[in-house]
Amino acid sequence: MPTPCFRARFLSATVAGGAVAALVLTGCSSNTSTPVPSRQKDVRSSDSNVKMTDCASQCTGEINRAKYTIKLPQNWNGSLLLYSHGYRFAAPAPPSFAPVDTTAQVSSTDSDGTGSDPLSQKLLAEGYALAGSSYKSNGWAVRDGVQADEDLHNQFVKLVGKPRRTYAWGDSLGGLITEVLAETNPDWVDGAAPMCGAVAGPNYNFDVALDVAFAVKALIDPSLKLTGYASADEAARNWTAASAAVLKAAADVKGGGTAKVLFIASLVNAPTATATYDGHDLTSQVKARVEALLTALAFGTSGRYELEQRVGGNPSDNSHADYAKRTEGNEATLITTAGGNVASLEQRLAAAPRVTADANARTAIEKLGDTTGAITAPTVTMHTEQDPLVLVQNESVFSDRARAKQAAGKLVQLYVAPPKTYSETAKAPYGAGHCNFSDGQRTGLIDVLDNWVRHSVYPVSTGVASKLGAGVDALYTPGPWPGDEQQQQ
Template sequence: MTIGTPTRTGTDNGTGTGVGTRTPRPGARIRAARRTACAAALLLAVSAVPTSAVAATAEPSHVEGQLPSGATYLMDVPANWNGTVLLYSHGYTQAGTPNPAQNGPDTATKALLLAEGYALIGSSYASTGWAVTDAVPDQLATLSVFDDRFGAARRTLAWGRSYGGLVTTAIAERHADRIDGSLSLCGLVHGGVANWNNTLDPVFALKTLLAPDSDVPLTGLADQAAATSAADALVTVVDSAQSTAEGRARIALAAALHNIPVWNQPTQTRPAADDWEAQQVNQYDAVKGLLKVAAFNRRQEAEVRAGGNMSWNTGVDYAKLLGQSSVSKKVRELYKKAGLSLKADLATLDRAPRISADPDAVAWMSGTSSFTGELTKPQFSVHTIGDALVPVQTESALRRAVTAAGSGSLLRQANVDNAGHCTFSPAEQLAALHTLEERVTTGRWRGTDAESLNSLAAEADSTTPARYVPYRPTPYLRPYDLAHPADGR
């Protein structure tokens, strides 16, 4: 198998900076030699494996079915199957919406992978919402069905996007014997407890500073109707506050506590570094999106699974968190412009009644959805830097856990210069997969820098953007992992 496909020519597809026709970069010959060596290693590996383990099919196979759990599965195996199966874990599916099986992130990426000879498999999960306790066993069961039908793969790579990145990381930590490596794209790699703590902080600030007399519940939501009502009420408050300089400054403070980037949708204009007002307008849209999507409706569903509230802000120093935020300077500038005292507002947050967690709910979320950082197989984790829903700082939380667990040599991370959640091009996703597969094949990480990844992306698909950049996220503001015992306090 060849890592990457021959370079093609193309034009901008309208999703970002066009790649177009490319000429070889200075390191192209070196990377070509690496791919040749990798292919040779794969050929030797194939010759050492019984032929039944790499079942070639006369025709492409498309298989759909149902697992005993009720989840459905989907498999696509090309006639020229290269012996690698990609186990794809999809993102969060809202209750009451269609929940089909998925075996890839998008049609274009799947087509490229099938053309390269990969087998693609994945399930729907037996339930929607915060479904990790269904998702992990359903994904492993799908892999077993594949093995029974097509023969054991020579190599299995688990990958997933968004919530599927959490599912993939859970598989990587707890079922490493079933896979050879893992790839998380825009994943919730900070884990469940950290996610819900960090989601609580901005809504706590909004309610405390903009609607202190409101009875809007932030946790303990009775049902989805109550969650929708609470979200709508706080969105109305935020909309009203946006009309004043004081309100805009306070919305910016809330956004900073979630590390919401100032460019977070591809449709937005990327603001200048000192255009505080334009930056705040972009964050305002993202704050409303957070309220409508995660802070209430998804929280309510997760609380039902956990058996109570799994997040808290008791003991949190919001002045300290703001100081660590990636967008703290903008907050100070907007407060100054509004003639408002940031110190006074932070003191108001300190005095406000705090929210305690249900210990049993924390234990459930921790046991099912938090990570030890103990990797035994290589993991590659990639994020867009302009992600408001799952901020890029989650990658810092993953690195923190893996480093504490002594698994740092097995983890590599990279970042894409684009706004939005999971807004990767097909080229960028293939480059990440090829990089992971080379690490599995050779036992060494090579080419995880931005230049190498962009070259791999261009070779895989020159018609879509390649936007990897050198980038180091700031620390995650509310980390929680099982490698740090103090996080449980």
């Protein structure tokens, strides 16, 4: 078949964490002919009514103890969206202590596996087939999530038909699973869209949770246990006591408690806004940082207990952390304004005993699954700029890995900023909070990825804005990982 000819023009875009000049390709005529691989013919196909088999009662089921759900459109465009859900606690855990969830879901907002939510319905109306599953275990189940996705893809091919293209997408831990799945299955994953993903991997994210717990113990709650919980109940009790202590400290302006909370937040670059608090003044910023710290403590207690059981010990470490380098100038000014002394607080941390990881456990957690940056399929990540759980700096680590593997050209990273102000009751519509995106931003993300994969339309700022709408921040680049000195050891 004729080989497409392209004319190039340059536009700015954010690629792998940096502003670069991006090629936008437009068609032109050519008489040159070269064969196109059959897979690429399928991927580029414009057929909007691909033949499929209705899986009927087998559209729901269980594979290897993981429940799955498949939802089929009326007319299939040949694309399968394979969804990976986020972290689910293995036992009722803070802050909500909700019952354990083992349902399958086919999109970010599909709460019960029925696909009846507006987001799923919109994607089905556009012709996408949707599939998603639970994992055979809850907790830091990266390996289980990848296996569940691989099994479900095979099941879809068997029951429905072979997709012309498969896009992996997922939220939070599911974002990490999405990328690991794409890196390990380049033969059938044609594009990836990790959202609010823990793409820096387990050691980065659990080390920073340890940083928070360590500082809370040293400065606010000496009774807080950092590792080695005997049970899920003990871990939850530690969170309950520590959270009460943090809340009490935050309200103690005169006694220095507020400054301590701000100082601890500065160690991990905790966001100044959340879905509830817009950070428009000092009070709102303190509330936002308290929320972020309590969220981190939930994973530093209940999440840590599950993880230690999974890998046979404590995988987290702060023995090389240099906390004196963490607090930046504007943060120090804020702490001083709240009545704190940064040097004194740093000295107290320096005097506290550090935590050393169990080497076997630290290696074991990496083997559960981590990104390498060896990207082969077009990958578009999306992250809120103010994420209190999976820090936006995850994207900085991931982009560094992609550059090291000479794969930066396959990675585009999108960031969503919240409105400048919003009320605590209405909350942020997008941009602040963990995985807080609008349905339009999520469907726009898939459109951007689809255009890149099928039509070689490289995502640039103008095109992305038209697809995702308000909130997309083309000029934003996250800073380095807080405490990267620890990871370099």
